[in-house]
Amino acid sequence: MSLTDVMIRSLKPEDRPYKRADAGGLYLEVRPTGAKLWRFKYRHLGKDNRIALGAYPEVRLAEARQLRDDARRKLREGVDPLAERKRQKLIAQFNAGNTFGDIAKEYIDKSVAEGRADATTVKANWLLDQLKPIATMPVADLKPVEVLAVLKRIEARGKYETARRARSFASRVFRYAVATGRGESDPTAVLRGALIAPRVTHHAALLEPEAVGALLRSIDAYTGNAITRLGCQIAPHVMARPGELRKALWPEIDLDNAVWSIPAERMKMRRPHAVPLSRQVVSYLRELHELTGPEGFVFPAFHTFRRPMSENTLNQAFRRMGYSTGEVTAHGLRTTASSLLNESGKWHPDAIERSLAHADANAVRGTYNRGRYWDERVAMHQWWSDYLDALRASDEAQISALTAK
Template identity: 75%
Template sequence: MALKELQIRSLRPTDKIYQCTDDRGLYLEVHPNGSKLWRYKYRHMGKQKRLALGRYPDIGLAEARRRRDDARRKLEAGSDPLAERKHDKLIAAFKAANSFGDVAKEYIDKMVAEGRADTTTTKANWLLEQLAPIASRPVADLKPIDLLAALKRLEAKGKHETARRCRSFASRVFRYAVATGRGETDPTSILRGALIAPKVTHHAAILEPEQVGELLRAIDGYSGHTVTRIAMQIAPHVMARPGELRMAQWPEFDLDGAVWKIPAERMKMRRPHAIPLSRQVLAYLEELHPLTGPEGFVFPAFHTSLRPMSENTINQAFRRMGYSVGEVTPHGLRTTASTLLNESGQWSPDAIERSLAHADANTIRGIYNRGRYWEERVAMHQWWSDHLDAMRDTAVQEEPRRARA
């Protein structure tokens, strides 16, 4: 006999679970704790199964019968309602565990496993923070308009370069999601041209020989931390990127062979790089060795030898020496070297580019040139160090910039 609402409300729990049958497989299961649970019992492929339909009174009698009828229609269509529900739960769980943020973190973990530089992974985590508005959304559900809205919020704050970098980072995450079966497309691909193009800025650099000499004199006279002074003295000679220099470790230096070998994981282009060491650089390293060697970071942080010098240390030293942000930066020293070496006309552009660790557009040519120009680069680095000394020695001795009016 079919159940009635009044009858259901009057059911009382006992010390055992019991059932009250309604019709066509629907029944109510009453538990000792007082819970009343709707169940639908059916057979599929010769097996007895039951499907949970909800809790009474949250699900009333009429709703329970509607859910039973929906399940019966699926059975008649050849589907197993219980298997279909499990599948839907799996899909929901899959989507919940595969938000944009989850996939992005997995992608960053992959970068770490591949040995990408700490600065690279730190920037990736920072970019993910900027994309917080979409981080919790399932990566497969995101549309171009969703990402555009997040990027436009950054543009509205004047962060045009950040928005551009976030689009690029998001593109890599979406492509990773596609490759790992959790996405279908890269919605950022059609956003090209939708963002405001940031103005190109160049690293501040000194290009006049007399001013270069004045800078070198100022560095020699720097009264701050000795390690900072030597880092500034070495930087113009080796032409390395600031991050490559400040994270240098003593085992990378072959002082007898006069070469600094930087491993691929620390290089921007992910290729190992060798830098010839001039006599001047070797002298600076010999001065520094008793202070920070023979193991660990060549230029450690002030407070701990377990971490490298801060990326702002040399910039702050330049500011204390009286140089403004628009005059000189550690990265700008590479521009100084590139410009003056090319203007000298004594060295092939390829040798200069190799010393700057710039990527060769032609991969095969780049591999060939890395070995071909070594001897020229050794001579060039010694010439450049001698030329730096000459510019320093001939520069007019001036009062410290900080003391000027």
């Protein structure tokens, strides 16, 4: 006889647990405490099993029957409902211990172990902080709309580029989660086009030879700090990133052999880099050596030799020379060199790229090897310094001789 709500309410506790059957394997167990617990008894692969379906009256009779029917449907499909429940519980526990924030930190740690630059790590942690609202959510449960909501909040502050970078960082974290078996997909993949595209800006750079000559004359006439002036004079010649230049150490520089050897830990691409030094650069460095050598930073801070000069020092000098941020930046000098060297047609593009220390898409070609293109780079750096001298002097004859095909 099947159970009814009236019958269930009338059941009283006894000294020992007892059962009252409903139908199809469903029964109610009444405990001495008065608790009434739903159970479903079934047989799977020749073995009897029981699965708890909840307590009455929290789970009403109709709901208990529905839960029984769901379990029986799984059995018809060859799935053990008890084993499936245990599996889902393990998955939930696993997901709870693999939040987006946990996976992101693991991904960042992996990047550090692989040798990514400190600046890159700092940026990654900063981007993770921008995504804080989803940091505590299981990475496998996150939906595109939840990620988009966070990105839109960033975008609402006018931080379009930050939103774009945050989406890109989140994508890398999700793909890492998939690769390590803790995620099923990258929900940011469908968000392309959902954000406002930031206006693309580039480091201001002079691309006309006459303008470059005028800049060099302004640098020579600079009346500020001598170390700053020498930094501005050297920067156009060596093609280094501003951070690499201002953190240069005297032990890295071999004036006799005219080479500056930058260790991997100070390079953006985490590969050692050698810079050929032209005669002009060696001359500037010998002058600088009298001021800041022979140990420590080549370009120390104004008030202490224990730290490098500020990242803004060279740019502030350009501002004092009358150049706006839209005209000249220290980083833009690399663009100037790249543009005019490629335009000259005299040098192999790979030699130019190697002097700029750009990453090579081909991992084999990109492996550090000072010998590859070294002789050409030595000649190219000397040509470049000679060309800059000619531009500074507005020496048309010398410019023509240097640029002749």
